[in-house]
Amino acid sequence: MLTVHPYAGTQVALATRHGKQQALAPALARIPGMSLVLADDVDTDQLGTFTGEIPRSGSASETAVRKARLAIEATGLGLAVSSEGSFGPHPVAPMLSAGQEILAFVDTVRDVCILERRTTKTNFSHTTTRRLDEAADAFLARVGFGDHAVIVRPHSTADAQAPGPLVKGIQNRADLDAAISQCAAHSTDGLARLETDMRAHLNPTRMREISALAHQLASRLATLCPDCGTPGYGLVDREPGLPCGACGDPTRLTRATIHGCARCPHRSRHLRDDNQRSADPTFCDYCNP
Template identity: 45%
Template sequence: MQAPIPLYAGAQIALLTRHGKQRVIAPALEDALGCRVRHVDGYDTDLLGTFTREIPRIGTQVEAARKKARIAMELAGLPFGLGSEGAFVPDPFLGMAPWNVEVVVFIDSLRNLEIAGIAQGRGSFRHLLTNEWLALEAFAREVGFPGQQLVVRPHDQHDRRIRKGIRTWPELEAARDWATAAAENGLAFVETDGRAHANPTRMAHIGLAAADLAARIASLCPACGTPGYWQVKRVAGLPCAGCGAPTRETRAWVYGCLKCDQREMRPLSGPAHADPGRCDACNP
């Protein structure tokens, strides 16, 4: 393992979460930076938006994570803060599967720096409208219940009556009975719980985003030593293995500093040529 950079060795970094995210964020940052992540929970982060839609998120995903980091710093009285925010979007391939994007933002108020780590992948965000136990049981097993917790509402997804954090089979059956009895249409709307502590897939992606953030912070500018020396521009043009023409595939990344004008092009370490199937000349 690479030795922690001295810049944040021994520093306390405040992390605001009420959903157990410190379990995966703290190890990634502490091992890489030699810092100590200080868990802060004196603010209800649901006030900034909920996955169950009672409170809509205001602003972008990064803005929400930034706000959490600022609140953590204020509550802890520290110059360094962390905030995490997730989102579910259609997958970037066919647009049909749920796709989870996680962002972890680090703020260093002493150096006026903001650095964000990101991870994304297939997510667990599905729903079912039913009154049949066998259908509900099959759905629950398919999404990974009880490790993946569930949310139940009467009638449909817009009903404000709700039971969250369902994590046992008796709880699920009782919630189904409650919802179908309360619903005008006799149906229960069941969905995966999107909160981090209730959604193992999200928690795994948060850990990966924290590791990505740690790598970015530990990457120092060769000119001025500022953390966050990272990719700022993709360079296309990887030559085709068939005809040698430049393709749209990435051949290099430009790395840049957050403070000074230092820029550097780094070729990819992967294959030296692109698959002809990705070539516009071979496949006009």
């Protein structure tokens, strides 16, 4: 029997000023005729910027849902998608950086809100320098400067109310050299602070990760609830207790995943899809206390 997906041929609002449609549109096109409509009037920066001129209030997932609702208000459509990223030190290895991308999908007709998230590769980093020297060049090589942009500001200012120049979206050495001189001159310690620009259109690593997450969201939307038929049936919880391969005791590793519906209470339990049925004894509290 041929069934038509409830979202076939629908329009989805997207509020972005950072070109995220290039990551989202191809993924959502997996559902026949599903297309994006840009909510150009929504200034997503009002919900906070990476560079801190406007602080974010609320968590990344709350911000993502708020952005999607603004896109719905601006376009009058019933569906919206939005993206939000957060970056910081790696929780296990603080010398490294970690990123998290979130996509929120809101359906006001079915009263459904789906959040997909993914821990990502990122070039998120910063350094300080007086000039374009060898150390600065090593930093630039590491963060992929050129196709990835950087931001420059003074490292230290006497007055927090007057932080001085903030130069964003720099992608060539001439502009970078000028920004470093300008910001170092404004800094009380003579140092300019170089940061990776995390806006998606200036950070191809981030754009690729959003694209991968968009495919994850699209396959979730393609899956209908076996009970009520609402799109978006998928992972809602994990069940720990994968047995140790040596002694059989339950470990903290995932044994099964719980899938659920975003609208009705229907749930189902699935064994790991990687076919791993036992844990390495290194993860066992008994074998490796």
